[in-house]
Amino acid sequence: MTQATAHGEWKLDPGRIYQRELRKRVDERPAESAAVLQRASLDGSELVFDSSVTRDRALDDGVFLLTIPDSIDFTACDRFARQFYTGNTGLRYGHYRYIDGERFGDALLGYHERINQIEQFLLERRLWQAVYPAEVSACGIALTVIAAHVLRAVLKLTDIARRDWDQATGGCATESGSYHLTFNHYRPALPGIGLSSHKDDGFMTILRTSSPGLEIHRGDRWEAVVPDAACFVVNFGLSMEILTRRSSRPVSAIMHRVQHQTMDRFSFGHFSSSLCKPGAEAGIHSYDSARGLRHICSSRELIDANDVEIYHGTRSDGAT
Numbered sequence: 393m394t395q396a397t398a399h400g401e402w403k404l405d406p407g408r409i410y411q412r413e414l415r416k417r418v419d420e421r422p423a424e425s426a427a428v429l430q431r432a433s434l435d436g437s438e439l440v441f442d443s444s445v446t447r448d449r450a451l452d453d454g455v456f457l458l459t460i461p462d463s464i465d466f467t468a469c470d471r472f473a474r475q476f477y478t479g480n481t482g483l484r485y486g487h488y489r490y491i492d493g494e495r496f497g498d499a500l501l502g503y504h505e506r507i508n509q510i511e512q513f514l515l516e517r518r519l520w521q522a523v524y525p526a527e528v529s530a531c532g533i534a535l536t537v538i539a540a541h542v543l544r545a546v547l548k549l550t551d552i553a554r555r556d557w558d559q560a561t562g563g564c565a566t567e568s569g570s571y572h573l574t575f576n577h578y579r580p581a582l583p584g585i586g587l588s589s590h591k592d593d594g595f596m597t598i599l600r601t602s603s604p605g606l607e608i609h610r611g612d613r614w615e616a617v618v619p620d621a622a623c624f625v626v627n628f629g630l631s632m633e634i635l636t637r638r639s640s641r642p643v644s645a646i647m648h649r650v651q652h653q654t655m656d657r658f659s660f661g662h663f664s665s666s667l668c669k670p671g672a673e674a675g676i677h678s679y680d681s682a683r684g685l686r687h688i689c690s691s692r693e694l695i696d697a698n699d700v701e702i703y704h705g706t707r708s709d710g711a712t
């Protein structure tokens with residue numbers, strides 16, 4: 393787990409989110425084996441695992457595979473991921489390269505290049521309809537519904553009272569949190585890692601990845617996630633770990649990275665986070681079975697601190 397006070401309460405210490413897990417973050421060994429992940433599917437709004445044992449393992453790991461529901465066609469999103477960065481206006485989605493953060497007043501939104509091989513097109517839900525093509529925006533909306541089903545299924549396993557779910561999740565329990573739909577392209581011409589080791593900042597991420605490269609840190613080693621075109625990779629993030637770590641059912645956030653790519657690689661992801669938009673901010677909370685909910689920091693503070701640390705490293709100025 394990350395930073396905690398003497399009483400075990402989590403506190404945001406910018407530059408040191410990963411202090412306690414520094415060994416994982418700086419572990420540059422290659423993946424030792426393929427990751428065998430637990431599998432689940434949705435039956436209506438119910439999240440179904442083979443057994444409570446596999447479900448518990450998935451929550452301990454902080455990652456599992458979710459069968460993609462038949463009702464959703466992601467062809468447009470796959471195509472968007474292959475085209476957004478090209479700048480080729482002859483392609484349906486090629487011009488998205490020219491829509492960048494300047495248009496939204498936020499450098500992280502729209503098209504942007506990152507310091508690893510990854511380049512992205514990232515948009516928050518309030519902008520989907522106006523900016524994404526209708527077929528892509530529709531997938532984003534469908535993914536938000538799926539994410540809420542999964543999130544509520546997990547909350548049911550904790551001792552957080554249902555009346556507190558919305559506050560605990562910054563609105564995600566009722567689909568009123570903040571959501572980002574991100575498309576990723578990994579540039580083989582650049583040296584170095586695809587995407588450096590990190591945990592996602594939100595509650596959970598639904599990831600579609602159809603080529604190898606994603607790796608998870610589990611049991612003191614890296615494991616390679618084998619792409620399965622029929623499944624999403626669902627992984628839990630820091631907000632979930634902070635919320636549940638002192639509840640009756642802690643849920644881990646999984647450390648992951650993308651290995652150096654020698655060919656173009658594409659993926660897309662849907663992120664569920666505590667409400668955070670200009671003028672409205674629900675904050676990050678932790679739940680303690682004895683003491684209830686506690687506000688930890690603002691949503692934006694966690695996002696920014698995580699981003700800075702992913703790209704600029706963890707401070708190593710003293711013991712934990």
Ligand SMILES: O=C(O)CCC(=O)C(=O)O
Pocket residue numbers: 574576587592599601605606648650658659660661
């Ligand atoms: O591209 C992938 O497989 C992983 C992307 C990822 O970890 C992220 O966008 O946070």
Ligand SMILES: [Fe+2]
Pocket residue numbers: 590591592648
């Ligand atoms: Fe990630």
